[in-house]
Amino acid sequence: MPIQSTLAGSLSMPSIPEIDTVVQYLSSLSPRIRLLLATGSLLALIIKYLRVKSAKRANGGRYYIEDLSKVGSTSELQDAWNSYDVIVVGGGTSGCALAARLSEDPNIRVLLLEAGGSGTALVQSRTPSMFGRLFITKHVHQLRTEPQVFARGKKNFWPRAKMLGGCSSINAQMAQYGAPGDFDEYFNKYETYIPHPDYPSVNTSARGTNGPIRVGYNNYVSKPSVAFIKSCISVGIPFTPDFNGPQGTMGVSRIMTYVDEKYRRVSSESAYLTPNVLARNNLTVATNATVTRVIFGNVKGEVRAVGVEFAREKNGQRYRAKAKRDVVLCAGAVHSPQILMLSGIGPSEHLRSNNVPIILDQPNVGQNLVDHPVVDLYFKDKHNASAKWMRPKTFGDGVKLISALTRYFILGWGGPLATNFGESAAFIRSDDPKLFPPSKYPQHLTDSTSAKDSPDLELFTTPFAYKEHGAIWFEDHTFALHCYLVSYLKNPEDMWKLVRGVRALLAIAHTQPLAGYLDHASTKDELDHQLHLKSDAEIAELVKDRVETVYHPTTTCRMGPREDGGVVDSKLKVYGIRGLRVCDASIFPKIISGHTAGGCYAIAEKLADDMKTEYRSN
Numbered sequence: 001m002p003i004q005s006t007l008a009g010s011l012s013m014p015s016i017p018e019i020d021t022v023v024q025y026l027s028s029l030s031p032r033i034r035l036l037l038a039t040g041s042l043l044a045l046i047i048k049y050l051r052v053k054s055a056k057r058a059n060g061g062r063y064y065i066e067d068l069s070k071v072g073s074t075s076e077l078q079d080a081w082n083s084y085d086v087i088v089v090g091g092g093t094s095g096c097a098l099a100a101r102l103s104e105d106p107n108i109r110v111l112l113l114e115a116g117g118s119g120t121a122l123v124q125s126r127t128p129s130m131f132g133r134l135f136i137t138k139h140v141h142q143l144r145t146e147p148q149v150f151a152r153g154k155k156n157f158w159p160r161a162k163m164l165g166g167c168s169s170i171n172a173q174m175a176q177y178g179a180p181g182d183f184d185e186y187f188n189k190y191e192t193y194i195p196h197p198d199y200p201s202v203n204t205s206a207r208g209t210n211g212p213i214r215v216g217y218n219n220y221v222s223k224p225s226v227a228f229i230k231s232c233i234s235v236g237i238p239f240t241p242d243f244n245g246p247q248g249t250m251g252v253s254r255i256m257t258y259v260d261e262k263y264r265r266v267s268s269e270s271a272y273l274t275p276n277v278l279a280r281n282n283l284t285v286a287t288n289a290t291v292t293r294v295i296f297g298n299v300k301g302e303v304r305a306v307g308v309e310f311a312r313e314k315n316g317q318r319y320r321a322k323a324k325r326d327v328v329l330c331a332g333a334v335h336s337p338q339i340l341m342l343s344g345i346g347p348s349e350h351l352r353s354n355n356v357p358i359i360l361d362q363p364n365v366g367q368n369l370v371d372h373p374v375v376d377l378y379f380k381d382k383h384n385a386s387a388k389w390m391r392p393k394t395f396g397d398g399v400k401l402i403s404a405l406t407r408y409f410i411l412g413w414g415g416p417l418a419t420n421f422g423e424s425a426a427f428i429r430s431d432d433p434k435l436f437p438p439s440k441y442p443q444h445l446t447d448s449t450s451a452k453d454s455p456d457l458e459l460f461t462t463p464f465a466y467k468e469h470g471a472i473w474f475e476d477h478t479f480a481l482h483c484y485l486v487s488y489l490k491n492p493e494d495m496w497k498l499v500r501g502v503r504a505l506l507a508i509a510h511t512q513p514l515a516g517y518l519d520h521a522s523t524k525d526e527l528d529h530q531l532h533l534k535s536d537a538e539i540a541e542l543v544k545d546r547v548e549t550v551y552h553p554t555t556t557c558r559m560g561p562r563e564d565g566g567v568v569d570s571k572l573k574v575y576g577i578r579g580l581r582v583c584d585a586s587i588f589p590k591i592i593s594g595h596t597a598g599g600c601y602a603i604a605e606k607l608a609d610d611m612k613t614e615y616r617s618n
């Protein structure tokens with residue numbers, strides 16, 4: 001059964017009980033529990049108030065336009081359409097950054113169209129630990145993969161955000177950019193590193209100081225995640241002070257996150273669409289505006305994107321707006337190729353079979369999809385100290401939750417609610433002879449890394465275990481270790497690399513001090529304390545059962561030569577069409593060896609520079 005249906009069922013509203021029954025029930029409770037409930041209710045009211053306040057601030061109608069007739073026209077006649085220089089489609093990670101940077105030039109009139117609403121208005125997005133609560137809501141495009149033949153035919157859940165900030169508003173905020181050399185110039189441009197006294201060895205001179213994206217360490221990390229770092233060092237993974245430093249990504253450390261001084265998530269929306277930026281006369285941001293297609297015209301004998309069509313609802317009123325210079329698709333690795341195809345640019349057979357009139361036969365659109373597959377391991381927390389109380393079941397859980405809410409929302413002190421869950425990480429190579437000695441691992445695996453000093457496996461921790469993307473939590477107090485392939489090949493060797501990743505996790509889990517936090521005496525089937533006794537073939541079966549996405553799809557509108565699968569050139573222009581570009585994770589020529597949000601900021605910064613220069617010179 002699909003996850004959505006299962007959860008939708010469990011989230012459906014219970015019938016409202018009679019008021020007398022409620023009063024009767026409350027009177028039967030002890031004074032202690034009544035006090036707790038009263039405190040909880042008061043806190044809930046305060047949170048609700050803060051939420052409404054922040055929604056108003058972000059969304060007060062002054063900045064984000066919801067009435068689409070104010071930005072588009074219902075007429076078929078082009079002369080009647082509202083006119084902009086650039087229309088940015090999708091206000092996600094790249095889209096907000098691109099629109100904000102382009103509108104720095106007062107001569108460029110920009111319209112940003114986003115299918116969802118504001119992300120900063122949602123407390124679940126702003127609070128670093130609450131993003132999972134958005135997965136099965138209207139704020140996320142509810143997607144599933146095709147059946148995965150190498151993973152028991154599962155149709156894996158594949159969430160993509162539907163709100164300003166895009167996936168930067170729902171991601172795990174792990175600020176690691178892949179191979180840092182690829183982005184040096186641009187990550188200095190978009191980030192500001194906030195130094196933290198507990199991490200003095202970060203080389204601040206190698207970090208950005210003026211960019212809109214704030215990165216740093218939040219003030220909470222669970223004890224097993226700290227122990228993980230020490231155990232990694234003991235098994236031979238060197239400590240690194242910073243995954244984004246000039247020394248590269250390899251090693252183990254706590255993970256830096258996209259977090260501000262008040263321990264709130266930093267998203268593309270919060271960072272780039274600031275009140276000052278939104279006050280610009282040449283920037284218009286419309287929300288709940290889904291682009292249904294790009295409109296083309298014939299200009300001087302060439303096919304040119306002249307505007308877009310958009311709507312609030314699937315079968316609702318269509319609006320049109322004109323782009324004098326460019327339409328830029330920033331709808332992400334799933335939706336940018338979808339919009340191209342809906343507009344008639346894609347593999348002609350596929351378009352024909354879906355009755356889409358063909359503008360350009362481009363077989364590469366939507367091809368070359370790459371993602372990072374992840375495998376999770378589950379362990380019992382020996383000290384029963386996990387953050388299971390975040391979904392309270394006992395009186396003690398309730399007390400912990402209320403104190404965490406008070407600490408985070410009322411006192412502004414961060415704490416456990418500021419965790420991004422992915423707390424510590426190690427980047428390793430599956431051919432590292434120290435971790436995988438050839439005597440024990442004789443199979444030669446093809447090197448799929450981008451360079452000799454790049455990793456192909458990431459190992460990371462979360463302060464408790466979960467299944468189904470966080471929808472299912474364990475009854476026990478747990479801790480989880482995860483490994484994912486950072487360089488993905490459609491190749492049987494992927495499996496054996498993940499098996500090596502699992503072996504590395506097991507070695508770390510059985511090494512002190514982490515071993516001291518895990519109850520390795522547990523023989524429960526649903527936990528992995530006995531997994532080290534299994535053969536590689538048995539672990540391979542577990543990989544097939546558990547493999548999931550780590551949410552990094554890329555490369556579906558690849559930048560590169562046409563004959564090499566390319567859809568866009570190095571200025572991100574769609575081949576064969578004038579005035580149409582793509583700028584988001586879909587253009588990555590190859591998936592990066594790490595987390596993908598940083599790359600999305602970098603390409604938007606780069607394209608904004610290129611477009612501004614190009615327009616100035618014309």
Ligand SMILES: Cc1cc2nc3c(=O)[nH]c(=O)nc-3n(C[C@H](O)[C@H](O)[C@H](O)COP(=O)(O)OP(=O)(O)OC[C@H]3O[C@@H](n4cnc5c(N)ncnc54)[C@H](O)[C@@H]3O)c2cc1C
Nearest residue numbers: 090092093094115166167171172174291332584585595597
């Ligand atoms: C759960 C999760 C966890 C992740 N964790 C991390 C992490 O810890 N660190 C990291 O670096 N990366 C992480 N990632 C990946 C990273 O966030 C994404 O790769 C990146 O944000 C993608 O940016 P984008 O600009 O390509 O697209 P998005 O940010 O997805 O933006 C696309 C936007 O386009 C809008 N859109 C789509 N179709 C239309 C349409 N027809 N009309 C108008 N608008 C449209 C969408 O609503 C969305 O807002 C995670 C992703 C997810 C989902």
